[in-house]
Amino acid sequence: MEHIGQALARLAQNQGFMKQYEEMKRQVMQHPYIQQFVRENEEVTTSMLERNLGTLYEYIGQSVECQGCESLEGCKNILPGYHPHLRVRGKAIDLQYERCPRKVMDDEKRQQESLIQSLYMPKEVASATMQEVLGFDHRRIGAVKAAADFLKEYEPGKRQKSLYLYGNFGVGKTYILGAVANGLAKKGVPSMLVYLPDFLREIKGSIGDNTMNSKIEKVKRVPVLMLDDIGAEGMSSFVRDDVLGSILQFRMLENLPTFFTSNLDFEELEDHFAFTQRGDEERAKARRIMERIKYLAVPVEVRGINHREG
Incomplete structure (x- = not known):
C-alpha cells in the first residue's frame, strides 16, 4: 500500500492538482471574510491559513448572516439554518456552526x-x-x-x-x-x-x-x-x-x-x-x-x- 506522504508528493507533482490548489488558495486568501478574520485575529499567520485551507474554503462557500439565502427553507448551507464562524484553537482554525438570524427568528x-x-x-x-x-x-x-x-x-x-x-x-x-x-x-x-x-x-x-x-x-x-x-x-x-x-x-x-x-x-x-x-x-x-x-x-x-x- 502506498504511504500517504508518497501519495501527497505524487499529487503535488500533478500539474492539474497544483492548478486547482493555487486557485482555491487564491479564492480563500482574497475573500473579504478571510481578510477580516485575519485583521481580527493577529495570531493568525499565513502558514496557519495554508494548513487550514480546506476549512477556510468550506467557510467561504457558505452563507453567513443569511447572505445569499432568500429564505430559511432555501438555505444553502451544509446544516440548513446554521451558519459557520471561524475560531482559532491553538495553531488550528476550526468551524463552529450557530443558528443563523432567520433560524433564530423562526x-x-x-x-x-x-x-x-x-x-x-x-x-x-x-x-x-x-x-x-x-x-x-x-x-x-x-x-x-x-x-x-x-x-x-x-x-x-x-x-x-x-x-x-x-x-x-x-x-x-x-x-x-x-x-x-x-x-x-x-x-x-x-x-x-x-x-x-x-x-x-x-x-x-x-x-x-x-x-x-x-x-x-x-x-x-x-x-x-x-x-x-x-x-x-x-x-x-x-x-x-x-x-x-x-x-x-x-x-x-x-x-x-x-x-x-x-x-x-x-x-x-x-x-x-x-x-x-x-x-x-x-x-x-x-x-x-x-x-x-x-x-x-x-x-x-x-x-x-x-x-x-x-
Missing part, C-alpha cells in the same frame, strides 16, 4: 406559537397584532388601548382585571383577543383561546366518556384564558353552574386573568343566564355567575362596522 416564532393554545378558533386569530386590529377601524381605539394597557401591566399572580369585550357582530372583538394572546406569547406567557359554544358542546358530549373533568381542568388552570362569544351558547343549569361557574370560580380565587367577548352587554348576558332552555327562570343563579364575570373583567364596548359583511 425558532422564536414557533416558541411563541406554542404558547398560544386554541380551541375551535381560526388560526389567523392567534397571529393578530394590535396594529392590525386598529388598522381595520379606528373606532376600536378605546378597546385596543385597554388591551394594550393590560399587556403593559400584566404580571403573573397579580390581581388584575381582564376585559369583557362586547359589541355588534364582526367588529373585531375576537381579533383583539388574538392580539392580546400574541402579545402575551412575546412575553413568554401561555394563554388559551376558546370558542365557548363549541367547547361547551364538547363538554356535554364527553359526560359519559370520563374526559369531561380533565377538559374543564385544563381550561381552569391556563395562566390567561380567553372565552370567545359567551352568551351564544345554549343555556342550561349544568352549563351555567357546573361548567362555567366552576371555571370562573377557580380563576377568580386564583387571580387568573380571564377575557370574554360577547354580542351582549352585562345586563343582556344576565338575562341570558337567567333562562334555561327548558324555560325555567333562575335569577339568583344568573346574578351569581355575573358577579364572577364582573370580578374578573371590566366591560369595554368595541365599536366599528361589521367587517364580515365585506
